[in-house]
Amino acid sequence: MTGQKLIEVVSATRLSRADFMERSALGLSLQRLADPRITASIAFQNRIGLPAVYNHRLAQSTAEVLLFVHDDVWIDDIFLADRLLQAVTAFDVVGVVGNTRCSEGQVSWAFTDEQLNWDAEDCLSGAIANGAEPFGRVSRFGSSTTPCRLVDGVFIAVNRDAAMSRGARFDEQFGFHFYDMDFCREAHARGLRIGTWPISITHQSAGNFRSDAWREACARYRQKWEASTTTADQPRGIEGA
Template identity: 25%
Template sequence: MSKINPLSVVISTREINQDYIKHVSKMFSHPKTEVIVYQNNEEFSLPQLYNKGLLESKNEIVVFMHDDLIIETPNLTPKILRLFEDNSEYGIIGVAGTNNLINGMWWQDRESMQGQVSHEHQGKRHTNKYSNTFGENLKEVVVIDGLFMCVHKGRIKHNFNEEFQGFHFYDLPICLENYLDGVKIGVTTKIKLVHKSIGVVNKKWEKNKLLFEALYEKKLPIRI
């Protein structure tokens, strides 16, 4: 890679935390990394806010991440740029996903899950090893989990689907719609993260799950 260009990072949060912004900037390492933090107390759905991030970000590659992630891999910018440079058919890259999407619960088929993510809950930390590591390679999947999404704006054919309200199902529709139109979706194990929360399934999630399955029922299940 002859030249390291910056990328953009987009975060939605209820309260802006300058210490966390410093952590993100430090771990991405490039001095011109653009960190866009939107304070959002449910004024916008996550698809709406992420589309705003796609529009307002200056760089071609945008990383969408939760505001409760501890980044453990340093010097992220060249690592992410290298993944896209070496894998020119890929438009979306994450750290966890599946190559067998049965329904709106992407983790339904445990054997088809890919990637590794650590979680911290009630003072205890554990790593979910959904698969083995891939080294420098990507593992092709149908969809990724949205806790950490790297998006190449020049390669995707669909943005986030704003039919989905709230903070659930912002990730699966954009992945599935792009995958069906020939954009490759990948998982990397080069990026180590700790998620300081666990996924919560509630009534809003159930509502969006039903919408997802209604919109894409003719496409599901889909397996690589």
């Protein structure tokens, strides 16, 4: 060990430091892992959007890999560090579940429209578990180690040097919803490699789709990527990136 930080886990929580460590799925998972290759940067009692938290660490961290993950995620995989370090040799942006395409009207990695219709099975990739406790029921969507266009924002690992060199950032107009869709499309437009990797996690939440906040973010996302673009995956302002 050289002392260099290899992996930094970045998350935001409404909980205090003490409550996060004692109650949250992520806090308990990090204590269980106790891996010296992993450090954590947690925004406690957070009231700002995830992109602002994530961009701050992109700019300030010295870690090789940044793992942006929700606080309600159980990390079931004791080989997390090994898997992430392997994953970023193949991809610059890594998720556990994703989609090999990004269709017009897509509203998440999995859903093709605002009625939340699932995309075709042969476009989906990866696996994830859901449940209140760790090692939840697994949903399998296809093979991992697959090049994708979109990955789910519940767990996004980034090769920091690659992201910084290409100017990939999270758009801070998306506080919680659609920031992951937007980031993946920005990353793809800037030439970053996106894909899934086999990493075991359990997500406590099924998502908060079709809320008022979700619909408002959806409208802004569509304006950015569909109403004001000349190509399917290039918003104004990054031509030639």
